[in-house]
Amino acid sequence: MAETTREAMDCDVVIVGAGPAGLSAAIRLKQLDADLNVVVLEKGSEVGAHILSGAVLDPSGLDALIPDWKAKGAPLNTPVTADNFYMMGEAGQIRIPNFAMPPLMNNHGNYIVSMGNVCRWMAEQAEELGVEIFPGMACSELVYGDTGQVTGVVAGEFGKNPDGTPGDSYEPGMILNGKYVFLSEGVRGSLSKEVIAKYDLAKDSQPQKYGLGMKEIWEIDPDKHREGTVTHTMGWPLGGNAGGGSFIYHLENNQVYVGFVVHLNYKNPYLFPYMEFQRFKHHPMVADLLKGGKRVAYGARAITEGGYQSLPKTVFPGGALLGCSAGMVNVPRIKGNHNAMLSGKAAAEAAFAAIQGGRSGDTLDAYNTEVHEGAIGKDLRQVRNVKPLWSKFGLLASLGLGGFDMWTNNLFGFSLLGTLKHGKSDADATEEASKHTPIDYPKPDGKLSFDRLTNVSFSMTNHEESQPAHLHLKDPSVPIGINLPKYAEPAQRYCPAGVYEVVDDKFVINFQNCVHCKTCDIKDPSQNINWTVPQGGDGPNYPNM
Ligand SMILES: Cc1cc2nc3c(=O)[nH]c(=O)nc-3n(C[C@H](O)[C@H](O)[C@H](O)COP(=O)(O)OP(=O)(O)OC[C@H]3O[C@@H](n4cnc5c(N)ncnc54)[C@H](O)[C@@H]3O)c2cc1C
Numbered sequence: 302m303a304e305t306t307r308e309a310m311d312c313d314v315v316i317v318g319a320g321p322a323g324l325s326a327a328i329r330l331k332q333l334d335a336d337l338n339v340v341v342l343e344k345g346s347e348v349g350a351h352i353l354s355g356a357v358l359d360p361s362g363l364d365a366l367i368p369d370w371k372a373k374g375a376p377l378n379t380p381v382t383a384d385n386f387y388m389m390g391e392a393g394q395i396r397i398p399n400f401a402m403p404p405l406m407n408n409h410g411n412y413i414v415s416m417g418n419v420c421r422w423m424a425e426q427a428e429e430l431g432v433e434i435f436p437g438m439a440c441s442e443l444v445y446g447d448t449g450q451v452t453g454v455v456a457g458e459f460g461k462n463p464d465g466t467p468g469d470s471y472e473p474g475m476i477l478n479g480k481y482v483f484l485s486e487g488v489r490g491s492l493s494k495e496v497i498a499k500y501d502l503a504k505d506s507q508p509q510k511y512g513l514g515m516k517e518i519w520e521i522d523p524d525k526h527r528e529g530t531v532t533h534t535m536g537w538p539l540g541g542n543a544g545g546g547s548f549i550y551h552l553e554n555n556q557v558y559v560g561f562v563v564h565l566n567y568k569n570p571y572l573f574p575y576m577e578f579q580r581f582k583h584h585p586m587v588a589d590l591l592k593g594g595k596r597v598a599y600g601a602r603a604i605t606e607g608g609y610q611s612l613p614k615t616v617f618p619g620g621a622l623l624g625c626s627a628g629m630v631n632v633p634r635i636k637g638n639h640n641a642m643l644s645g646k647a648a649a650e651a652a653f654a655a656i657q658g659g660r661s662g663d664t665l666d667a668y669n670t671e672v673h674e675g676a677i678g679k680d681l682r683q684v685r686n687v688k689p690l691w692s693k694f695g696l697l698a699s700l701g702l703g704g705f706d707m708w709t710n711n712l713f714g715f716s717l718l719g720t721l722k723h724g725k726s727d728a729d730a731t732e733e734a735s736k737h738t739p740i741d742y743p744k745p746d747g748k749l750s751f752d753r754l755t756n757v758s759f760s761m762t763n764h765e766e767s768q769p770a771h772l773h774l775k776d777p778s779v780p781i782g783i784n785l786p787k788y789a790e791p792a793q794r795y796c797p798a799g800v801y802e803v804v805d806d807k808f809v810i811n812f813q814n815c816v817h818c819k820t821c822d823i824k825d826p827s828q829n830i831n832w833t834v835p836q837g838g839d840g841p842n843y844p845n846m
Contacts, residue, residue: 307455308475312338314652315454315479317440317492319343320352321416321638322624323485324423325366325645326652331430333653339432340477341424342456344439344817346838348424349417351817353516353602353846354638355548355560356416357381357408357531361676362642367426376422377412379552382529384408387586389536394586403707405683406634408531413550413558415845416638437838443492444476450618450662451496453478459836465769480661481652482620485645488603489819491833493626502613502622508726509628510607510688511823512545515578515797516560516846517756521594526555533635535696538580542740543567544691544699547581548635549590556597557590562604562635565727565824566692569737570791575601576742579750583743591749599751599759600846601797601818605630605637606688609681610720616669619662621648627672631680633687633707640677647671683710689721731826734789753799760816761842762798764835770812771835772800772821779829780808788826795824816841 314330316323319341330339345351358377363370370377386402387394399407424434435456442455458474461467484493488511497503528551535546544564551557561578582591605611605628612629615622624641631637651668655661672678686706691699706716745751764771774780784790785803792801792808798816802809817840822832 305473307473309453309478310340310475311478312340313479313656314339314481314483315477316341316483316485317454318485318487318490319345319348319424319434319436320420320485320487320624320641321362321423322626322641322645323483324420324427325362325642326483326485326623326649327427327432328366328423328430329646329649330653331427331432333649335431337653337656341427341432341434342438342440342454342477343434343436344834344837345436345840346842347436348434349421350436350842351840352417352420353514353600353843354416355516355550355558355635356414356638357411357550357636358414358416358419359411359634359636359639362639362646366642366646373426374422376418377414379413379529381408381411381413381531383527383531385530385532387532387534389534389584391537392585394534401704403704403711405707405711413529413531413552415552417843417846439834439837440492441474441834443482443495444478446619446662448618451482451620452662454482454492457837461768461836463767463769468767480656481665483623483648484620484626485623485641486626488605488625488628489822489832490626493622496617496620496622497613500617502615502617506613507607507610507723509605509611510723511565511727512562512604512606513565513574513601513795513797513818513820514560514562514604515575515601516558516599517596518598518844518846519557519559519591519594519596520555521557521591523555525590526557527551528553535700537584538577539563541695542569542572543577544696549587559587559591564606564691565603565820566725566730568730568732569740570731570734570788570826571737571739571794573740573742573794575753575797579745580743582749588749596751596759598844598846599756600841600843601816603819603823604635606632607723608632608688609678609685610723612673612681614669615672616664616666618664621651621665621668623648629677629681631684633684633703640680643677644672647675683707686716686718686721689723692723727823728826728828731788731791731824733787753797754814757798757814757816760798762814762816762840763842764813764815764839766813768836770810771833772810772812772815773831773833775829775831779827781806783827784825792821792825792830795820
């Protein structure tokens with residue numbers, strides 16, 4: 302095939318991804334120097350279309366970036382007024398009193414928000430400062446310079462035929478060159494994965510760990526709605542099968558975010574995270590809340606859980622990893638947005654200083670130091686043992702030991718346990734099916750629980766069918782030849798969007814359903830699935846997730 306010719310555009314900083322990390326970087330760069338040429342590229346059809354968080358927002362990141370965010374109309378409308386934590390059994394629950402929780406777990410002072418709407422507002426702030434934001438532009442390739450440094454990205458390639466050849470409406474996209482390229486793609490970014498491998502950025506860190514987060518928006522009976530209430534649960538229905546838990550956040554307009562996270566280091570390949578979520582809604586406490594209401598949206602996204610020990614080096618020649626492209630979630634708090642914003646701000650400051658000094662294409666070491674040793678590192682460090690304790694000893698031991706460890710870290714700044722290791726990757730944690738028995742899940746009732754495909758239609762996801770599948774199998778024989786006999790092909794169950802099926806001994810990939818959660822790329826036990834970007838604008842269209 303002839304080499305593709307593309308137009309090129311030169312910028313000071315190219316930013317991949319309009320999430321809280323990327324937008325914060327763009328805003329900070331223009332605050333520091335209005336003349337810098339800053340471009341943000343986003344694969345969603347609009348900013349916010351692919352954003353999925355809980356979300357309870359710790360405003361510390363926003364305070365640092367835009368101190369007068371209130372006066373500027375930021376959509377932080379629902380302060381947290383009540384904070385509940387429950388251990389669930391099948392028929393009831395026990396409330397853990399707030400005084401028993403380490404102070405860092407306190408949600409007072411935080412806000413229940415739609416992060417999609419927060420990102421839309423941040424994009425407006427960025428554009429007012431002169432940032433150019435291009436939604437519908439998926440960045441599919443990195444461009445490298447003579448010395449192996451990243452010099453830019455290819456974005457906006459459209460109209461390929463299913464076999465990868467250019468179709469009638471083919472657009473080759475363009476190359477955006479930058480003195481620095483920021484990868485703020487969120488969890489398991491496809492370009493971020495490439496640079497982490499190419500520059501061996503994770504060589505001194507533990508494997509990254511992940512959870513799968515699924516979320517529905519419900520409109521509930523106004524009599525049951527308690528605006529500002531935050532509820533977290535652990536225990537049933539996961540029990541000993543997997544780590545994880547739920548969140549229920551009462552936002553504005555009688556809406557409630559109901560979400561469920563399953564840690565992806567589970568062993569039993571028969572576990573069906575989506576069905577665990579559906580089952581959870583039948584718990585009496587949850588069913589009571591939702592009865593008479595209606596589910597108005599559904600979505601899913603992986604969440605980074607490795608924390609401090611899994612942070613890779615966040616810089617490489619010509620660029621930096623921001624936010625959850627590096628993995629900055631404080632796991633027990635289920636919060637990463639504040640760190641994403643702080644990382645964007647710090648990367649911008651490092652790039653600004655470098656550009657002022659006439660540099661380009663080198664390594665922004667000041668940013669890496671700030672991530673590991675500044676506010677982000679401190680936030681992650683004090684909770685670093687919670688996840689490894691949970692993985693090793695299960696929920697109850699981790700609550701006791703992990704809670705104690707957080708108390709000592711939070712109050713005195715030290716841990717008796719040192720820094721525990723995570724061990725295996727989530728893919729390697731999967732055990733052979735022969736060691737486990739299939740799990741019998743109740744059928745969804747269509748009122749509180751829904752089948753996967755019906756729910757996927759509430760993510761408004763859409764992919765042009767006449768393009769190559771963006772989910773690549775490194776070896777097409779693996780799903781049926783290895784994964785099916787050995788692991789009962791778990792892709793059929795771990796995917797929260799029903800992308801993967803085994804039909805008549807054939808592995809079928811319904812890529813049109815994909816909600817870009819990246820779980821397949823993470824959990825496939827053979828590490829045979831490579832998630833790449835589809836053409837821009839495709840994917841979910843979340844309203845106010
Ligand atoms: C279920 C769930 C609940 C959570 N709850 C909370 C919470 O309550 N509070 C909290 O603080 N945090 C929460 N988090 C964590 C939080 O969502 C992340 O820490 C945060 O989203 C990280 O921000 P980011 O900017 O790094 O990435 P993201 O928010 O994921 O944004 C990345 C953006 O980049 C775009 N993109 C990716 N790749 C490309 C590409 N190649 N080309 C172009 N565009 C691209 C994406 O479409 C997306 O818009 C939760 C996460 C999940 C999954």
